Amino acid sequence: MQKTVLVTGACINTGVAIVEKFASEKWNVVFTGRDAEKVSAAEKAYRIKFPDVKIRGYVLGSLQKDGSVDENGIRELFNEMDRAGIFADCLVLNASDQGLGQEIFVTPLSDFARVIYTNVIWDYALSEAAALRMKNRGGGSIVFVNSNTAYRAIPNRIAYSASKGGQLGMMRALAFDLGKYNIRVNAVLPGMIRTDRWEKDPEWYKNVPSAFTPLGDVADGADIADGVWYFAAHARNTTGAELVIDGGNTIQLYPLIPEEKK
Numbered sequence: 001m002q003k004t005v006l007v008t009g010a011c012i013n014t015g016v017a018i019v020e021k022f023a024s025e026k027w028n029v030v031f032t033g034r035d036a037e038k039v040s041a042a043e044k045a046y047r048i049k050f051p052d053v054k055i056r057g058y059v060l061g062s063l064q065k066d067g068s069v070d071e072n073g074i075r076e077l078f079n080e081m082d083r084a085g086i087f088a089d090c091l092v093l094n095a096s097d098q099g100l101g102q103e104i105f106v107t108p109l110s111d112f113a114r115v116i117y118t119n120v121i122w123d124y125a126l127s128e129a130a131a132l133r134m135k136n137r138g139g140g141s142i143v144f145v146n147s148n149t150a151y152r153a154i155p156n157r158i159a160y161s162a163s164k165g166g167q168l169g170m171m172r173a174l175a176f177d178l179g180k181y182n183i184r185v186n187a188v189l190p191g192m193i194r195t196d197r198w199e200k201d202p203e204w205y206k207n208v209p210s211a212f213t214p215l216g217d218v219a220d221g222a223d224i225a226d227g228v229w230y231f232a233a234h235a236r237n238t239t240g241a242e243l244v245i246d247g248g249n250t251i252q253l254y255p256l257i258p259e260e261k262k
Contacts, residue, residue: 003090004027004029004090005089006031006081009094010032010094011038013195014094014195014225017225020046020049023053026053028053028086029050029054030088031043032058032059032060033058033059034062035059039058043056060074060077067114074125077129088134089134090141091143092145093126093143094145101156114159116163116166120163134181135178142184143228146167147191149164150165152250154210172240184238184239186235186240188227188231189242191210191219191244192219192247193221209255210255213255214247214251214252215247215248218246219245231243
């Protein structure tokens with residue numbers, strides 16, 4: 001039977017690469033995005049590129065206007081999948097709030113809370129809904145797309161680092177509690193990734209310190225997708241694990257920047 005993956009935040013960047021990796025391996029794909037037009041356009045593009053697999057897009061936002069997690073949206077998504085006879089063998093939690101430019105003493109507490117609610121509590125709610133169905137079907141896999149900033153801080157990203165650290169703790173706890181149901185829970189930890197932000201400001205990104213990795217390169221979306229695919233399809237006896245994909249950034253005390261770049 002053909003397997004299905006559910007990928008959140010899959011209209012741009014790394015999410016696209018993850019969808020394309022699974023579709024190229026002949027998995028059916030369900031993906032989500034926050035914007036209806038973008039979801040529709042992405043679904044059309046995916047179906048043209050991968051005519052031999054079933055691909056469905058759903059509009060799903062993380063939070064309601066009052067800042068609370070949109071539990072009804074999650075419930076409706078999974079109920080609709082149930083009605084359509086779609087079972088997610090793997091859940092990939094890729095969508096996140098980047099928490100960009102949140103300065104201490106300046107940023108409102110509500111903005112800090114928004115990042116935590118999206119990256120931790122919303123992901124927990126999605127995991128719970130998916131895991132319930134995996135439990136009833138004999139197992140499955142959940143993969144968090146986390147970040148090396150769970151361990152290494154960067155300027156003005158306190159909420160993001162806190163959320164990713166909390167997410168890893170949650171990943172391990174879920175792996176422990178869900179193991180008895182044959183549900184594996186793991187995390188991929190990217191560093192800098194070439195995304196549309198890189199393309200919009202290439203001069204800044206190619207000279208930022210985290211671009212100077214021991215391997216001399218940074219990841220693209222396909223590298224992250226390969227890590228997610230490993231956990232979903234090959235890591236039969238692996239749970240509660242972290243796979244860092246950052247060119248070696250996490251292992252270095254400081255980047256070695258060539259003189260001509262300083």
